[in-house]
Amino acid sequence: MQSVYFIKEYPTWSQLAEPMVAIRGAFLGFAFGCGALLSVTQSPWKHFGWYVCSLSFFHYSEYLVTAANNPKSLSLDSYLLNHSVEYTLAAVSSWLEFTIERMLFPGMKQITWLSAIGLIMVLIGELLRKCAMLTAGSNFNHIVQNEKSESHTLVTSGVYSWFRHPSYVGWFYWSIGTQILLCNPVCLIGYTLASWRFFRERVEEEEYSLIHFFGEQYLEYKKIVPTGLPFIKGVKVEP
Numbered sequence: 289m290q291s292v293y294f295i296k297e298y299p300t301w302s303q304l305a306e307p308m309v310a311i312r313g314a315f316l317g318f319a320f321g322c323g324a325l326l327s328v329t330q331s332p333w334k335h336f337g338w339y340v341c342s343l344s345f346f347h348y349s350e351y352l353v354t355a356a357n358n359p360k361s362l363s364l365d366s367y368l369l370n371h372s373v374e375y376t377l378a379a380v381s382s383w384l385e386f387t388i389e390r391m392l393f394p395g396m397k398q399i400t401w402l403s404a405i406g407l408i409m410v411l412i413g414e415l416l417r418k419c420a421m422l423t424a425g426s427n428f429n430h431i432v433q434n435e436k437s438e439s440h441t442l443v444t445s446g447v448y449s450w451f452r453h454p455s456y457v458g459w460f461y462w463s464i465g466t467q468i469l470l471c472n473p474v475c476l477i478g479y480t481l482a483s484w485r486f487f488r489e490r491v492e493e494e495e496y497s498l499i500h501f502f503g504e505q506y507l508e509y510k511k512i513v514p515t516g517l518p519f520i521k522g523v524k525v526e527p
């Protein structure tokens with residue numbers, strides 16, 4: 289008698305992740321729509337609507353640009369929604385601060401000229417970051433690489449000729465801009481200090497690897513081009 293075997297095929301990780309990608313994309317689209325609706329009303333939450341649009345656009349476009357730029361590195365994490373616990377706490381704190389101050393001092397949340405300055409910072413920061421991603425192409429990776437891949441080349445053109453870390457410069461001013469937009473004084477100070485510390489450490493860690501990868505070529509580039517981040521010089525090199 290012949291036996292029949294059924295080989296059970298388990299879905300691969302990428303097959304499992306596909307619906308999650310669609311769900312996150314749809315959620316960000318929905319959030320953007322809600323933000324846009326709030327933005328065009330005369331409600332006291334109007335500026336919060338600008339913020340929701342900025343936040344959802346940022347996360348959606350991180351995934352989209354990674355897909356176009358460096359599809360090999362694309363994953364569910366490319367939305368950067370689960371960046372870190374600190375990042376999530378910072379976002380929730382800013383929503384709480386906005387809500388509490390909105391209840392106690394409603395006038396404080398309706399300073400349109402100040403929110404407009406914040407929005408301009410957000411837009412410029414976003415543009416700079418996406419220009420950096422597109423300029424670096426497949427050399428750009430959300431996860432700092434400690435091993436040099438064969439195709440990794442040093443990028444020194446376009447926005448990389450202005451700053452050594454243009455995407456971090458963009459993200460730094462984007463994050464500060466969100467708090468100016470929300471007229472959140474406490475989070476403005478907190479975000480400025482926390483993101484400055486984060487990028488100081490990140491730049492040092494990244495530059496160790498880049499010097500290891502590109503040696504003299506990176507050291508020459510480092511001499512000519514600043515990091516772009518205030519009071520951050522990057523890794524110290526002994527003469």
Ligand SMILES: C[S@@+](CC[C@H](N)C(=O)[O-])C[C@H]1O[C@@H](n2cnc3c(N)ncnc32)[C@H](O)[C@@H]1O
Pocket residue numbers: 420424427428429430431432433441442443444448452453454455456457494497498
């Ligand atoms: C998240 S990206 C950030 C890039 C850069 N720090 C910036 O702010 O635009 C991190 C990856 O970019 C790579 N990288 C950083 N600067 C680079 C450059 N000038 N040329 C090529 N790769 C670079 C690093 O090796 C790392 O894996």
